[in-house]
Amino acid sequence: MTDDSDVGDAVADYKRVLQRVLDNRPSGTRGRLAHALGKNRSFVSQITNPAYATPVPAQHIETIFEICHFSPDDRRLFLDAYAQAHPRRAPSMDDMRRMRQHVIYLPDLGDDDRNRELDQLVGEFVQRLSKLLGE
Numbered sequence: 001m002t003d004d005s006d007v008g009d010a011v012a013d014y015k016r017v018l019q020r021v022l023d024n025r026p027s028g029t030r031g032r033l034a035h036a037l038g039k040n041r042s043f044v045s046q047i048t049n050p051a052y053a054t055p056v057p058a059q060h061i062e063t064i065f066e067i068c069h070f071s072p073d074d075r076r077l078f079l080d081a082y083a084q085a086h087p088r089r090a091p092s093m094d095d096m097r098r099m100r101q102h103v104i105y106l107p108d109l110g111d112d113d114r115n116r117e118l119d120q121l122v123g124e125f126v127q128r129l130s131k132l133l134g135e
Helices: 004-023 029-037 041-048 058-068 072-085 112-134
Strands: none
Touching (some): 004 029, 004 041, 004 058, 004 072, 029 041, 029 112, 058 072, 058 112
């Protein structure tokens, strides 16, 4: 049985891969990632920093790969480390489906909090719909 420190080290391993890839991307990538995930920037900071134990949710991996433009080698490194950290939740390279961007225009609700909530709701809906279509 694995202890918590082994799992924490394994989580830090895949986060280091993610952090390295992000560090080599243009400024604004973290913001685009937060927007694509329907989350705020602090969530992206938590899932990309190896010092935090917050795991990367499996349902976000495909989006992260697409937004951050992971190379095939970086994908493999990330997924291998992810499988070490989360053996029951780790997708394989064969399971990964390439994503494509689609712009959707939403009404401005006149309130930043409500707009953010709407963005998150639409993002989650599209992710769930994509998952359903893939089954």
